[in-house]
Amino acid sequence: MSPDDARSTSATTLRTRVERAVDQPTTKWIVPDTGLTAAARFLVTLKDGSGVFVKAATDEQTERWLHTEYLALRQVPERFVPRVVAWLDEPGSRPVLVVEDLRRAHWPAGHEGVDWREGDIDRVLAAVADLAGVRAPAAFEPTPPRPAYWPSLLREGPDRAAFLDLGLCSAGWLNGAATALTEAEAGLDDSGDSLVHGDLRSDNICVADDRVVFVDWSDASRGSAEHDLALLLPTLHLEGGPMPYDVLPAAGGWAAAGGASLARRILDDAGAPGWLVKVFVRLLAIDLAWAASCLDLPRPDGIDWRSI
The missing domain is CATH 3.30.200.20 (Phosphorylase Kinase; domain 1)
Incomplete structure (x- = not known):
């Protein structure tokens, strides 16, 4: 055959x-x-x-x-x-x-860009908050532990140089923020009993009449009630939503860990298409600014994400 x-x-x-x-x-x-x-x-x-x-x-x-x-x-x-x-x-x-079949629902993300209608982002944030209260069944595995990426990014060498080449901050800012970023990432507690979607982003969300529907639950796990919201906020801000700090002002660990994970992916995935790398760099800039606000650091002194 x-x-x-x-x-x-x-x-x-x-x-x-x-x-x-x-x-x-x-x-x-x-x-x-x-x-x-x-x-x-x-x-x-x-x-x-x-x-x-x-x-x-x-x-x-x-x-x-x-x-x-x-x-x-x-x-x-x-x-x-x-x-x-x-x-x-x-x-x-x-x-x-x-x-x-949800074809008739409004899907904000597609190949032609992102189209959030008025009020949709607020509805999504309210729905995510409701989801955070859903208790995960015992059958779900705990959310996998996050690797610590900031130590390798801060160490003198090609990774640090490549990170600085992104233009998001100066070496001086990075030196001054190093301890706070490293400690915030290391101290992030992603444990809990909430049902975590694990891959919440705009292309996994649709609005069907009076419902906000989340699809693709293949990465679901048992973990922190803040997990999905913290991972979604930078993308929503990129797409016209609120600043992450305005929603989660005490989330230095999430911002630091999210930024480090994005930086690691940008540096390691040499085959990623240019448009995707640009998105990741913009999200990394948002995470760095969010982390700085949460951790009482000076604002990063590099390119603003809107200019990337």
């Missing part, structure tokens, strides 16, 4: 399983043009004109992700997650998750 034959057979099997689950034929399968995952994903139109979204595991890793996502969808209040239409987990087959 050729690779093409194998793919065709797999697609036919998936279609049969889904049609059996929804109890009607399907007429159209479209691969979404947004989202990053190794799982197979389809926007599917049914014979009666309605639709569903299908996510199918393709290997052991995506199988684990899909089990985590399904578990999360069963725990989060229904108004914040896609409604589960079917969960297919037969012995000998990769699991398949079928959820409601």
